[in-house]
Amino acid sequence: MQRAYPEKPEQVYFFGTCLIDLFYPEAGMAGIQLLEREGVKVIYPQQQSCCGQPAYNSGYDNEARKVAAAQIACLNEDLPVVVPSASCADMLRHHYPDLFAATPLHKQALNLAARTYELTEFLVHVCKVQLVDHGPAATVAIHNSCSAQRGMKTAQDAISLLRQMRNVAIVQQERASECCGFGGTFAVKAPDISNAMVQDKCDNLLATGANDLVSGDCGCLMNISGALEKRKDKIPAQHIASFIWERTQ
């Protein structure tokens, strides 16, 4: 069942996510610029940090709750919150309400959850973007994160954005829906299993012959491109926002 989408708002919050903040800020900027080009004013609260997911997934709920409360506080006005990562969006949208169940912040958490959107979802369903591709011909493999597929159910939105790009051919990898082995702290806590997973993912991606890899999640990107680099195979990997922004100016 699809969620009900509002009319395009005048303003939104942008929740940048900690990984993008430190390692992929250009992806965050691309997301902001894509929104602004649609005439949406973007507010980036400087008080924001991390959604709290790493601790939450590791079973440190109390720590996660404190950090999450700080995010709720800086995203407090009644504006849509756009997140350029399905996994962090999933945290805000689906896990905050659980995390704050039976606490005074529950209502606010529910309210925030209802206004949270993943970037590609927001571009497709709320902004209804029409993209004009100026880039060179490209063969692209998409990696949809598990959160995009299962939590947020926005995997289709990334695909439909890329479909709008005239010069982009999308190629299918084998076992496309399988996890890349990132899983946040999983990659560190069960490194050998995680490695077995990411190696298979790399093999499947290389087999497509794609010359670009895009994903809506920087965690997966960091994992896959890091593994590719280590084994000296290379497919340039980009966040979908950067990829689209660069080709549509």
Add this chain to the structure above:
Amino acid sequence: MSRFEPATVNLEFDKRVSDALQDQELRANFRGAMDFLVGKRAAMFPDKEDLEALRAQGEAIRNRCLSQLPELLEQFEQRCTENGIQVHWAETAQEANAIILEIMHKHDATRMVKGKSMASEEIGLNHFLADHGVECLETDMGEYIVQLADETPSHIIMPAIHKNKQQIARLFNQKIEGVEYSEDVDRLIGIGRDVLRQKFFEADVGLSGVNFAVAETGTLCLVENEGNGRMTTTIPPVHIALCGIEKVVESLQDIPPLLRLLTRSATGQAITTYFNMISSPRKPDEKDGPREVHVVLLDNGRSRIYADKQLQETLRCIRCGACMNHCPVYTRIGGHAYGTTYPGPIGQVVSPQIWGLHTAGAITKACSLNGACGEACPVKIPLADLIRRLRYESNNSEPTPVPGPRGQGSLRKRPEAITWKLWALLSRKPGLYKLVLFLATRLRALAPKHIGPWTRYRSAPRPAARSLHELAAQRSQSNASSQEHGRHE
């Protein structure tokens, strides 16, 4: 691994995982088998909406039955008794074993044949009986193979799925007298059948599991493909059914939807070859069937699981194994690596609850929370959420209003706990957080090339020259000043 020893689960988990990952033959066996099963299940559910409707129905039936579990169990006991089935209650694994042994003794029985029963694996029945001089033979082909190899099942539906036919051919050739090496699958099955058939006639007692226990009618339902379940429950003079207390359903009407979900999710079959319904021992005018039927209702931690509202979802499980088949971790390490009777996602949830987090909680780390298991589960158990919850319980040493699973807080590691405390502090103090960002970006040339296990297999990510915090602040400043500018013009 020839014997399930709960005490070794946490201790040997990492070693088991790394051994499994290095075993290329094992990995190929699992990958092939899991891909096959995932494909077969998918073919059974061509329509996504139908599937969702059926899953919702399955979830609702199981929830309804669980919500009245105590009453249904009483009703089941009463109906069984009326039907002439003897009911026993076992609170622990030891109790269940003792009850079964006592029934054996009462009949001077020394030979048991078994249909497939994971609950009997859970209580370590085979070894217990062996220690008491009872010969106990597995008659499910997969279980038979595993028993012959002195191993435990590696999957709850397909116990020997970790072996390919060459390995089975070798095993039969070595372990069964007079059998020549043959890779012909039909021939291998034929050999197994010949051995087992004789044993059925010699056995004093047949032991089976139970898929569904119907409260309204006092009926035991058994789902199987090979006919060994039917032989086990009809040929020997005594039949013992071992049944987890959560297996009770309200009425016969609940069975068809659950059965549809079970067989399709498990092996991608629309229906199995055999579906047995047992409601009483042999009646005076009947020509076959056991003279005595016993049901052992096994708790072994289930009522503790039942007491917690969230963890209770665990008990919806109908043991189809789909979560394992869809799990990217299970696919790579196989069932034995977990070291528990129940492996894979449901095993990660159920095992630490039965045996305690302090003995089996470590297996919850083997999950990337990707959610493929919960998506496949026919009764919509949110497996990833439950795994996460158990991680929390393993770390949490603070008192909670409701007592958690056994061994709560036992896996808490001080250095890790401190790391998260620091992380929380950093992420809550915007000034501090931005300072760290500033330092990390300015000193990016000094960023470590090796960060623990991450860089064993991947290159290290490099901080950007400017953080998004900075870039966004700059942009909003320049936006503001260009607006200002526009106004002055």
